Amino acid sequence: MLPSLPVPGSRSGTSLPQAERERARKPRRLRVRWRWVLALLLLAAALLCALLLLEELRTSEFQARKLAELAREATFRLEPGPSPSIRFPDSGPYDERLGYTGLPDFVARLVASGFEIESQAQHSPRLEQLEDWGISPAYREKDRAGLRIVGRDGAVLFGTRFPEHSYERFEDVPTAVVDALVFVENREVLDDRYPRRNPAVEWDRLGRAALSRALQVAGAEADRSGGSTLATQIEKFRHSPRGLTSSPGEKLRQMASASLRAYQDGENTTAARRRIVLDYVNSIPLAAAPPRGEVIGLGDALSIWYGADFARTNEILRTASLPGSPHDLETRARAYKRALSLVLSAGRPSYYLIQDPKALEARTDTYLRLLADAGAIPTDLRDAALATELDLRRRGEDAAPLPAEERKSAGAVRARLVALLGLSDYYALDRLDLDVETTVIPSLQDEITRELRALRDPERAREAGFLAKNLLERGDPSKLTYSFSLYERGPGENHLLVQADNSDQPLDMNEGVKLDLGSTAKLRTLATYLEIVAELHSRFAGEHRETLAAIEVEPADRITRFVIDQLISRPGLPLPGLLEAALERRYSASPWETFYTGGGQHHFGNFNEEDDERVLSVRSAFTLSVNLVFIRLMRDVVNYYIHQAPGSSAALLKDPRDPRREQYLRRFADQEGRIYLESFWRKYHGKQAEERRAALLRGVRVTPRRVAMALRAASPEMDFEAFQTAIRAQLPEGKLAPGIERKLYESYSPARFSLADQGYIAGVHPLELWLVGYLDSHPDTTLRQVFEASSEQRISVYQWLFSRHRKRAQDRRIRSLLEIEAFLEVHRNWQAHGYPFDSLVPSLATAIGSAADRPSALAELAGIIANGGLRVPALRIARLRFAGDTPYETVLAPAPTEGVRVMPEAVAAALRLAMVDVVEHGTAVRARGALVAGDGRPAVVGGKTGTGDHRYKIFGPGGTLLESRVVNRTATFVFLIDDRYYGVVTAFVHGPEAAGFAFTSSLPAQIFRVLAPSLAKLVPAGAG
Template identity: 50%
Template sequence: MAVLVIIAGGVGGAFVSEELMTSRLQARYLTALGRELSFPMQSGASEFLPAPDGPYDSRLGYNQMPAFVDRLVERGHLVTRQARPSPRMVELADLGLFPAYHEKNRAGLRLLDCQGEVLQAGLYPERGYERFEDIPPLLVNSLLFIENRELLDPTQPRRNPAIEWGRFAKAAADQVISVVAEDRSTPGGSTLATQIEKYRHSPDGRTGSRREKLRQMGSASVRAYLDGEDTLKTRQRIVLDYLNTVPLSAKAGFGEVNGMGDGLWAWYGRDFDEVNRILGRPSAETGRVENGEDLPTRALAFKQALSLTIAQRRPSYYLAGGAQGLNELTDAHLRLLADEGVIQPSLRDAALAVQLKLREEPVAAPPVAFVTRKAVTSLRTHLSGLLGVPRLYDLDRLDLSASSTLHGEVQRNVTAVLRELGDPDRARAAGLYGFRMFSEGQDPSKVMFSFTLYESAGGANRLRLQTDNYDQPFDINEGARLDLGSTAKLRTLVSYLELVAALHTEYAGRDAAELRRLPRQGSDFLTHWALDYLATAGDRSLKPMLEAAMDRRYSASPQEQFFTGGGLHTFGNFNREDDKKVMTVREAFRNSVNLVFIRMMRDIVRYHVARNPAASGIFTDPDDPRRRDYLNRFADREGKVFLSTFYRKHQGHSPDESVSLMVEGLQPTPRRLAVILRATWPEASLAEFGSALGKHLRESDKLSEGEILDLYDRFGPGRYSLPDQGYLAGIHPLELWLAGFLRTHPGATLSQVLEASGDERLAVYTWLFRTRHKNAQDVRIRSLLEVEAFIEIGHSWRRLGYPFESLTPSYASSIGSSADRPAALAELVGIIVNKGKRLPVVRLDSLHFAAGTPYETELVRGPGAPEQVLPEALTEVVRGAMVDVAENGTARRLKGVFHRADGSPLVVGGKTGTGDHRYDVYGKGGQLVSSRVVTRSATLVFLVGDRFFGTLTAYVGEPYAEQYAFTSSLAVQLARSLAPLLEPLMAEDAQGQPASCRIASDA
């Protein structure tokens, strides 16, 4: 390498000695070389300078930059600016040298809000010296004596700190001798400068070969002269860099330990500032060391610090049980330092008198208030996925600044309010006590509140606020499956209007006479209505038809029984005053009337059933071969449902316990028990059978040996089919089969149970295939057609953000039985706000990697391609319905609470929902035996003006849920009380544009 030739070759004769002492020629050449090393930032993307494979470059992400940028570009980001390494810098990298620039001692992930304010900033190592002048001279002198005695020699201003020639010559000689004498010790000749190059940039932080050693020396030499021929300041910086970054293994609970500051804390539990004060940090005013600590205190601090400068050669060994060896080695150095006059004998003696005690327990992380970091944690998780960095630990140590879309001030203020709501006085001040909210005397601290707000700006939905008051890592907004009650009516309304729009597309082009001649299919009343409407409408455009659909009328009566979800069900309205009304869809949405939406969902299901090709004519011909296929599928599906229920019931119980579970609530007669035992334990001997009977029979039912033998023979294997055994025992036959299967396969999983039970599931339903049961067959076929209809409805819901794979196949899904997530509801409202377009959700606007390095790269979130997923006219109608809810319906508390900067009101729309999730137990005849409240929730999904939308949820789970009876009024009132805090976010400039946050196009 050219650099090493200059360093090692000399200029011959009499100049060699002078060059070794003064580095004059090296300084001149390398300073000139350093002027050619640059990496200016320029627009657009460029080729990356290859980064070394060392620990430093891996930790800060430099050698992963190409992969990071490729992933980000694939996910819609654009490179706006990137460093352009100069040709000479590229040339030196090609020669094998590490890139020469002023490296950072500390770096980490910085998250900024949309105004550029810091949300979180991590620096690793966490503790360190800012300047060379801050380091106690005692520590500097001791370090240099041990590692690099000539480094700070002021008489040689041009000295190359990469090489200490005396040590280098001795090390080279030892290496040569070791070739002949294999037992010859070969200590290294590394200076602090080359050690830094080694542990930062060499593979695994090690010197694997002589070539690698020369690489370290050459790289350190080039780096030393970046600031000119006089290297004294550079040599001081080398001491600073070394003490701030020397690797000291890793510690449980803390992670990787680098530098004296983190080392003192992780190894000894010592406060860095305190140790520096004790050792005598120079005064900023006088420059003198001022120390008033007693000698034993100072001796302990010095011995601990000194031990770390020694331990760096094998830190893992010392941490893993070598404390005594470290103590002895430190004592040896103390004696040597005193003998050479580096420290006073009194300090040596005091330090020898104390024993080093390494911190044995894991380093406890400081307490984390999850609730204040919830949004930041969500951003970090999102960024982790973007970059493909699975561990947040590694993500936090990248040299990266990320600008988020969050509004920090509003985030902090709203979070503070939500946290205070556990105080009854604060909750009362927010207006949360009253009718359908908290009752006087109730404790609000058990209720969790979650609030999320988005802004549609710059071609994307930007997350401005995401917070809750739940002081755990769990995210209620995105991580829960919640019963959100009547918010499901918003999804149902959109599905209903989507079908109307589809009918408009199909039939609007036909004339009235043709529409009247079209055949009508059974109970598909939605299509009937569409044909009649289009045959008479003066204006056939889409929006008037959608408005007319909003004016269709349904009964709100709860008297009807509905066959859905495989059985007969009845439903009730929240407000009984609605029970006798017939009302429009518009009115029902405004006042959240359940029965209208149950009947609307029935129309939606019938629409899909009528268009299912498999259903055509299937009920009229009993010999239609499709009937057997449907019945087979019904038997298989129904059997899986029952087996799943029975599996949860019996899993983990012994065979005797399973028998007790089956006869629980039944009269345990001898015959019933005999059937159960012979069905579930057919291989039992007569004695085993008799013993088991005795365990479960009542005292009054004790049997003679003859009676036991009779039962044993009468119900033995093969005497009765599985359905007949179930009939005789009064127990579902699949439960009998499962109990027997689990007896012989006690560790079986549910998937194994389902795989093994195929024949039994069909056998239980053999009666269905007899034609004399045609009516029963029709009921089952209709149930399966309903399931298939809900599969189609589920596709529609998922296309608009519904987060789960399937819906509960019941009309009750229209009022919340299929659950939802607040974030998913917000996505649907975002589509409505954006006139039917799905815009990308953006949490991070820009990323700035490796500032001030040859790897520096800036990226911004590129403009996403909007996807039109709903007709614009449809979203206008739904938006109008939501505004009606906020002005005249269940969310009318919100009317007029949001304002522009000039005081004019912003239009508000919403949909409310109350979730009351219960665990009900039914006895014979469908009688309700018990009901337990599992969760309760109150949800508001809303829009404000033309840009903002979001969700607010109140949630409480077991065992506290049964104590509360609040409704969605709680969420609406909380939104009202939070409105003033949101005004800074909703501010607009003179042109009506967002004034509070930058967007990607401004970056």
């Protein structure tokens, strides 16, 4: 039987291929199944990511960890010396106002002025990295800052805090204000459900803002609401350029900086969010109101824009929504509406508060309704507020004036700071985040100030022994101004301890005025004289007798003759011995000699007529303050400079037949002219025309002839009207005869006189006159250009010296010119000793006080003497601390200095002994024994007194005195205490009332005696 064959199409014939097909289908089904699984997994992952993202958006858990970690790494600390890593902000209203952006310039200026960086903030590498990315450092920013000046003991001398009104804690901000703020600006900021939430970003709000912006770009209508949270708004108006968001990149920078700042204290931002609300309320910019300027913060805005009392307004606002409030509804409604209006004006403060207050009224009313609808305020408060109109003021009130004592104690420091930092005014200074430590002792200053003020009372003046001859036997004590300053020697620097007066005016008598301090000028004259003696000693002390005897000395040069004679008769004489001998040189005190000085003939008198017949030593004349001895001593000083100064003119004029005469004279004219032109150029360069003219006229004796010549010579193109105005301003009323101005204008035309004659008539060096006129037409000239332009003038000034005719007249003019040049040398010496002004009137009367001075400058000379001839800085600023507790903190202090020797030590010692003699036996005897140390030892006190009787005098023909009018009267006592302290006391009365006083320098000596008990605590037992 044959096997059966499979029939095509039958099932039995397909069993093997079917199995294979089944096996092939199975992987395909698995692949499809895995694709679904993968898709489901991806979907689950996406859902998980979305959930995580939503959770992150709600809670900020991831941000909190990372940003808190970043904030922990971005740190700073104060380290000694300059910081190589410190970075300062470039812009931002907050950083500009507090001075952070200006710190690089401030530091550079201070270093150039003798300060050094004592310590500075060192930034961590992470903080440097973030700053390089443009992210602001995260630190606890100050809601209030300002200038603070403290004394040596830490007591506050001056302090400002800007803004003036602010909230110290979040809890201090009325709930009604907080609720209104978060409702308007940032409703999620205080949501406590998510303690790690990033308060810098509200994602839903940011999304709406982004969509709105996109629609606006597309040209569609869209809501203009912003996406900024309170945190980013603070970042914007504090640290963005001009307080604006200029680009999307700037917005991202704001958000990043605000985010980092929120986590600076850790992951939990609950406290940070409350601080954000507090910072916003305290630092929101709300336009500017004259005269107060920029208005910052809700507190100042309530006070300035509404005239509201800050404390009372807050008291009202704390119960604004409470039914049991002690304040009536209208009062609460007004306070609430004012506060709400200021919150709402933040977006456009100048528009709402200044340009269109009605728009602010409408906006405020709208939000009152919205707040009531949301249940944030009761309806009765809403209705009462709607019925109340906003009462904005157009300008704020002036700031309350500081007490006079506070102004005075800190005034000089503030003035110094403005100059040091290159600021334009006190407004900018007082808003800096700056703490200043001074050398002043506030308790002692207050004590001295109280005593000086008390002396205005006639009864207290009587108790103090002031109602006596040469004191206040006549005159009203209440009209007198007293000033007192005290300094302490230190290593390489002196310290101001007290600077006080009894005036209510802001002017500082010690530094801010130019006074006639009378015979205190004898101290400067004596110092110059003794320095000349010391200079001659150093020149001749090593020479043999024969050499010294062969030296030719001009008969008029009596100082050189004296030194040579002493060294011949006493070989090996040391400098202290020579100085003692110099102090024993004797002069006549006779007032009957006529002195040709200052371009004219003069007579001088002594205060005490009993001295007129005496011949006194220099020491005795200094002790008793005898004028004529010092007039003659100054004449010897002038003659020394004429005959012995390098390049002396007199040395070139000895032999009129010398064939080299013209060559010498031309060389002299050119070289001397260059020297003097350089000196004058330094004096006038950089000044405006009016300043140059004023500086010139300060060195001219006030007579019609001299002033007219100076004005015409310095300004040849000046028309008559300008001349008339200028000469009237320079000369006191009554000193010009009616109609004389035209005659003076024509008579002293520069065309009528040579340059040399112009200088002779004006009593001013001719080249100084020429330079002032040249600078008027060439204000930007250089010294080299001045030399090139003046070659003819340098010769012409001395041209008359070449003629052999009219020798007597020439000699007189030569003498006048040589005196002017000699006083330039005197002035150079005085300036080295701290003399504050840029010229001296070339007259022998300078020796007895015709040249003005300042008490502070006189005290500086006393400090040089106390320091053995070293001139060291007199400090009032001991330390400057900028931006304390910030990443920009910089502390500066005066750099150590060894001082500059401006006087031989032996000269300083001789001057000190002479000053002690003035107190022990002379014009300051009232101060003798006044100061006693704790162990009963009398302190060693030295000093010099001076009385200034400043008058306008009018003379007639032949020198007849027609009128003498008192301008002011001063009396001064500059003093030393032991080897440690020095200072100055001044009494001053200004105006016609000065004629009613007859006090002398005994008055400040008596004031010193009255103040001595306050000073005694400074004098240590066993010192001296």
